[in-house]
Amino acid sequence: MPKHIILDSDPGIDDSLAILLALASPELALKGVSTIHGNASTAQVTTNALSILELANASHIPVYKGCDLPLVKDSLLGPETHGDTGLGYAKLPEPKTKFQGQHGSDFIIEEIMSNPKEVTLVAIGPLTNVALAIRKEPRIVENVKEVFIMGGAIQHTGNTTALAEFNTYVDPHAAHVVFHSGMPMILTPLDVTYQCIFTKDDLDRLLKIDSPITKFIADATRFYMEFHDEYQKIDGCVINDPMTMALLLMPEICDYQDLVVDVDITPGVGLGNTFADFYNYQKKKPNIKVAMGVRPRMFMELFLERMEKLAKTIS
Amino acid sequence: MTSKIIIDTDPGVDDALTFLLALASPEIQLEALTSVHGNIGIENTTRNALSVLELAQASHIPVARGCEVPLVSPLYKSDKNVHGKKGVGNANLPEPKSKVINQHAIDFLIEKVNAQPNQISIFPIGPLTNIALAIRKDPEFVKNVKELVIMGGSIKQGGNATPLAEFNIFADAHAAHVVFHTGIPIKLIPLDVTQQCLLTAKDIENIHQINSPIARFIKDATDVYLDFYRKHGIDGCALHDPLTLATIIAPELLIFENYYVGVDFSGGISNGHTFADLMNVSKKPANMQVAMNVRGRDFIDLFIERMKDLCQNISS
Numbered sequence: 001m002p003k004h005i006i007l008d009s010d011p012g013i014d015d016s017l018a019i020l021l022a023l024a025s026p027e028l029a030l031k032g033v034s035t036i037h038g039n040a041s042t043a044q045v046t047t048n049a050l051s052i053l054e055l056a057n058a059s060h061i062p063v064y065k066g067c068d069l070p071l072v073k074d075s076l077l078g079p080e081t082h083g084d085t086g087l088g089y090a091k092l093p094e095p096k097t098k099f100q101g102q103h104g105s106d107f108i109i110e111e112i113m114s115n116p117k118e119v120t121l122v123a124i125g126p127l128t129n130v131a132l133a134i135r136k137e138p139r140i141v142e143n144v145k146e147v148f149i150m151g152g153a154i155q156h157t158g159n160t161t162a163l164a165e166f167n168t169y170v171d172p173h174a175a176h177v178v179f180h181s182g183m184p185m186i187l188t189p190l191d192v193t194y195q196c197i198f199t200k201d202d203l204d205r206l207l208k209i210d211s212p213i214t215k216f217i218a219d220a221t222r223f224y225m226e227f228h229d230e231y232q233k234i235d236g237c238v239i240n241d242p243m244t245m246a247l248l249l250m251p252e253i254c255d256y257q258d259l260v261v262d263v264d265i266t267p268g269v270g271l272g273n274t275f276a277d278f279y280n281y282q283k284k285k286p287n288i289k290v291a292m293g294v295r296p297r298m299f300m301e302l303f304l305e306r307m308e309k310l311a312k313t314i315s
Numbered sequence: 316m317t318s319k320i321i322i323d324t325d326p327g328v329d330d331a332l333t334f335l336l337a338l339a340s341p342e343i344q345l346e347a348l349t350s351v352h353g354n355i356g357i358e359n360t361t362r363n364a365l366s367v368l369e370l371a372q373a374s375h376i377p378v379a380r381g382c383e384v385p386l387v388s389p390l391y392k393s394d395k396n397v398h399g400k401k402g403v404g405n406a407n408l409p410e411p412k413s414k415v416i417n418q419h420a421i422d423f424l425i426e427k428v429n430a431q432p433n434q435i436s437i438f439p440i441g442p443l444t445n446i447a448l449a450i451r452k453d454p455e456f457v458k459n460v461k462e463l464v465i466m467g468g469s470i471k472q473g474g475n476a477t478p479l480a481e482f483n484i485f486a487d488a489h490a491a492h493v494v495f496h497t498g499i500p501i502k503l504i505p506l507d508v509t510q511q512c513l514l515t516a517k518d519i520e521n522i523h524q525i526n527s528p529i530a531r532f533i534k535d536a537t538d539v540y541l542d543f544y545r546k547h548g549i550d551g552c553a554l555h556d557p558l559t560l561a562t563i564i565a566p567e568l569l570i571f572e573n574y575y576v577g578v579d580f581s582g583g584i585s586n587g588h589t590f591a592d593l594m595n596v597s598k599k600p601a602n603m604q605v606a607m608n609v610r611g612r613d614f615i616d617l618f619i620e621r622m623k624d625l626c627q628n629i630s631s
Contacts, residue, residue: 265387
């Protein structure tokens with residue numbers, strides 16, 4: 001039985017790669033995508049989600065538009081990282097399919113409540129939709145099987161402020177709600193994603209296959225690599241989101257610690273900072289299983305193999 | 316022209332009196348109640364909403380259940396006994412026969428408001444969680460709400476939850492921040508004016524002369540509330556929430572100022588504090604009209620008159 005998953009996402013270059021990885025994996029049954037502001041506006045990322053699903057011949061998977069704005073803060077988008085359209089230099093045709101009438105947060109609620117303890121939620125953007133769903137229907141907390149989250153930086157520095165990772169910085173209040181909800185959570189912070197660099201060599205390997213999939217990956221990641229080079233002196237690009245998705249397929253890619261994790265929501269320099277109470281000074285029960293160690297090539301091999309397989313079926 | 320309103324509420328003694336005043340006022344068409352956590356937990360506030368409507372023979376008015384915890388912060392429980400064990404003082408209302416509608420308050424608010432653009436005013440008289448989430452869920456809602464008339468905050472008065480913060484705002488400061496800065500036309504009814512509207516024990520006796528379940532309810536419900544005020548040396552209890560309705564039934568009693576009002580949600584000592592930029596040092600345009608003066612006794616007299624009318628209609 002494939003794992004029943006739903007994805008909450010702001011595609012986004014690495015989000016797109018996470019969607020492709022899910023589609024390339026027979027172990028996963030992706031039942032729907034809810035969209036969220038973040039890497040680009042909600043209108044734009046919703047179009048992107050539809051376009052990517054079409055690109056991979058998966059337009060039967062429904063897309064649900066979610067929140068336009070963070071729970072409390074003002075909006076912050078990431079055009080310098082993902083380009084104005086959110087997909088770097090990739091130019092996908094306007095999607096023929098449309099998003100569903102149901103709100104993203106209501107899709108999350110309905111999917112979880114109608115399949116108790118069966119649904120794995122994968123949340124790889126700001127957590128606004130998930131927080132809204134929790135506040136509207138608190139029972140999803142007991143009924144979701146598990147939640148995989150890409151976000152935060154525990155011992156790593158931030159990538160948006162010195163202390164904060166992008167997803168948690170964009171909506172720290174939503175992260176606060178989710179982190180303290182009591183749901184079973186697995187967090188993939190920058191501590192592990194920043195060790196997994198998708199390089200030019202990796203891209204060249206994929207480009208040996210002539211497919212719209214590999215062309216898309218090349219066009220999207222070229223922009224992403226330029227960003228990583230210019231801003232972070234990294235040769236290649238960090239593909240955070242597929243790394244999170246990979247843990248559903250191959251948990252042994254990472255080593256985990258059960259930690260008491262919190263996020264700073266006071267409006268100071270630490271806003272959005274995610275931190276763990278390693279010595280458990282607060283005597284609280286761990287709330288999140290955090291990926292703190294990683295085998296980067298194990299992930300990258302899995303990712304490349306799956307992308308090759310997908311590319312071969314779509315040419 | 317009657318005004319169509321939805322009251323978003325956490326009954327609560329003065330909340331209950333607000334429904335009664337709305338029902339007693341021909342200027343108002345009460346479309347619905349939406350419940351929220353606040354004076355007491357959501358189970359109690361929702362049940363109280365249904366029960367008070369039944370008491371006033373108005374159970375045709377729908378009640379939608381809303382959020383049980385604030386937007387971000389943990390649930391705030393006051394250690395003061397203001398509203399009694401179940402939220403309506405010493406009143407013993409029977410379990411309601413009617414039920415809540417099968418739709419979450421957020422969705423009900425969105426649907427109702429969007430179906431009649433610029434027709435419906437919302438009167439939030441509890442913490443602003445439902446309103447903030449409706450705003451975040453549907454940007455159209457923001458454009459279609461006619462007006463928000465909010466009981467909350469304290470501009471120059473000092474707080475009643477902390478030295479600086481008023482209860483409704485303190486109970487969900489993040490939600491208040493969202494609502495204040497969203498662009499919906501707002502009238503704010505802060506403690507500065509509500510504390511000047513005191514219903515005294517004598518006033519309650521005056522209403523109680525009429526043999527009506529409404530009069531008995533008012534007396535029983537306000538018992539604990541009056542005690543609370545008496546302990547603070549005040550003869551009478553403030554009609555915080557009912558005063559919002561003065562914006563429709565007696566606007567001449569209120570004097571409004573246009574202010575830029577913000578709310579502190581930093582989590583520090585002034586968390587939940589509402590402040591007005593009285594000297595416009597921030598150069599930000601006003602985001603609401605704030606009631607800063609009221610003819611308090613005139614409002615109380617009007618309230619008593621309306622309650623007596625309602626008691627005459629519903630007598631036993």
